[in-house]
Amino acid sequence: MPDALSKITFFFESNGGTAPTGWTETFYSQNANINQVLSQSLAQYVGPRALMLGVGCSLQSIRVARFPLERTTQISFITGASGTSKQYTDPATDFYDPTQVDLLVRLQTDGGKKRSLALSGLPDKVTDQLVQQGIFDFFVNGPGFKNWIKAITSLNFCIRYRVAPGPSPSYLTDVITTGQAIMVRNRKRGRPFDLFRGRRLA
Amino acid sequence: MSGIAFSPNGMVMDFLRSCYTQNVKFVKGDETQVTPATWYFSKPTAKPFPGEQSFTSPTWDTVHPTETEIGFDATAPRLWSNGKNLNHSAGTKFAGSKEYFLEGQDTISGLPRGVNDTPVECIAKPTGVAIGGSLAPIPTVRWCDVPFPLPIYLRCKVTNSIDCKYYTADIVVKYYPTFAGFPGGYLGIDGWYGTYTVSGVTFYCYLARYGLLPPQHCISYIWNGINTNTPMIALTWQQNPILIQNHRDEWYELNCLNVPPFYFKCQMQWTEL
Numbered sequence: 001m002p003d004a005l006s007k008i009t010f011f012f013e014s015n016g017g018t019a020p021t022g023w024t025e026t027f028y029s030q031n032a033n034i035n036q037v038l039s040q041s042l043a044q045y046v047g048p049r050a051l052m053l054g055v056g057c058s059l060q061s062i063r064v065a066r067f068p069l070e071r072t073t074q075i076s077f078i079t080g081a082s083g084t085s086k087q088y089t090d091p092a093t094d095f096y097d098p099t100q101v102d103l104l105v106r107l108q109t110d111g112g113k114k115r116s117l118a119l120s121g122l123p124d125k126v127t128d129q130l131v132q133q134g135i136f137d138f139f140v141n142g143p144g145f146k147n148w149i150k151a152i153t154s155l156n157f158c159i160r161y162r163v164a165p166g167p168s169p170s171y172l173t174d175v176i177t178t179g180q181a182i183m184v185r186n187r188k189r190g191r192p193f194d195l196f197r198g199r200r201l202a
Numbered sequence: 203m204s205g206i207a208f209s210p211n212g213m214v215m216d217f218l219r220s221c222y223t224q225n226v227k228f229v230k231g232d233e234t235q236v237t238p239a240t241w242y243f244s245k246p247t248a249k250p251f252p253g254e255q256s257f258t259s260p261t262w263d264t265v266h267p268t269e270t271e272i273g274f275d276a277t278a279p280r281l282w283s284n285g286k287n288l289n290h291s292a293g294t295k296f297a298g299s300k301e302y303f304l305e306g307q308d309t310i311s312g313l314p315r316g317v318n319d320t321p322v323e324c325i326a327k328p329t330g331v332a333i334g335g336s337l338a339p340i341p342t343v344r345w346c347d348v349p350f351p352l353p354i355y356l357r358c359k360v361t362n363s364i365d366c367k368y369y370t371a372d373i374v375v376k377y378y379p380t381f382a383g384f385p386g387g388y389l390g391i392d393g394w395y396g397t398y399t400v401s402g403v404t405f406y407c408y409l410a411r412y413g414l415l416p417p418q419h420c421i422s423y424i425w426n427g428i429n430t431n432t433p434m435i436a437l438t439w440q441q442n443p444i445l446i447q448n449h450r451d452e453w454y455e456l457n458c459l460n461v462p463p464f465y466f467k468c469q470m471q472w473t474e475l
Contacts, residue, residue, distance in 0.1 A: 011217060034254060063217060065262065071270045072304065073258040075214065075250045
């Protein structure tokens, strides 16, 4: 498959008091019409993804860049996607888990290419268990997770992988066809603890 | 920013953690023309730029540096900026041609700028407000004085100015003060003649009266050419804007005695769609 023609970046934000945290989730597409990719993502992906978010975090905006130079870009804000309603069994009052515990998801193509995606912002009820001990059945069998995987595959989101090293590396992309929840796992974000920002000695 | 014929003027162009100044290439086909451009944090009212554009940050490039023909020069040094707003724009409208944001401008030509480097066309009304690629209505009110009672064919000229970018010619309007109903009706105006070249614009208009003497001092009036010889007693002034849709051949004439000139105040309000 050819290289990607557009890159879709979703921006998430969660309330963190004085320092709200945020993260991005990125996919690739073989559609060079970034305006179309943006509108399709808004219509088909944002809803299922936002429905999996716990209370307190939200899907804020989308940025679609056209390859290969990635500079021609279109951005959009997302309104009304606060993540306060969910399709599966969690009550609406279930807050997301801010303790750096994410759901490890494996996305795979027909060609066998794999990508691990740390799914953040899930409700506490989903991630509230021992890490590396699997995942609750109610989540993987619920419509929320399935709809999210369905959105990824229906939009032909791709995995991009490198086939030749740099300094001018070359890439190929394959369309994601399946997604599988693996386990709940710690995911450290931010500055490492042993590299704290302290007063520097002159 | 001299020599640049377009400006985002506070609209959201990209998502960044911190701000900086870096050279941008802004002329189509001429990568030697560069000028420093500064990122700053947008206001909460700011809207994303409506459409594709090439002036995003190289921060998001996968390969560093990625050299492009238009946009920020990824090989140029960056100078940190504190992100302070460079003007007072609400970030809801851009200046210049939309194509320039994608392909660059053809030649070096400046953009008329006002206070705080804000493009002039973004300062005054009416001008386009971009919300997702569409234009939001901005009511704009202009006042002009219409002498009364004579001549019958009153003229009002709204001088086109640089802030009316969508109005390409002077708007010359003849007012025909009419009674659509008397005495319980209202005084409206009709007959918007002129050389205005406006499309997609809705005009609203009503008359308000001010002056030294009210028109009841007039002894007669003519409505649609018919002299009714009825003294004018009272006029019911239309308080709400009248939608001027089509010209109607209605007009009236006052025959007044010893009435010093007084004036109608005509308020024109148009909404740019």
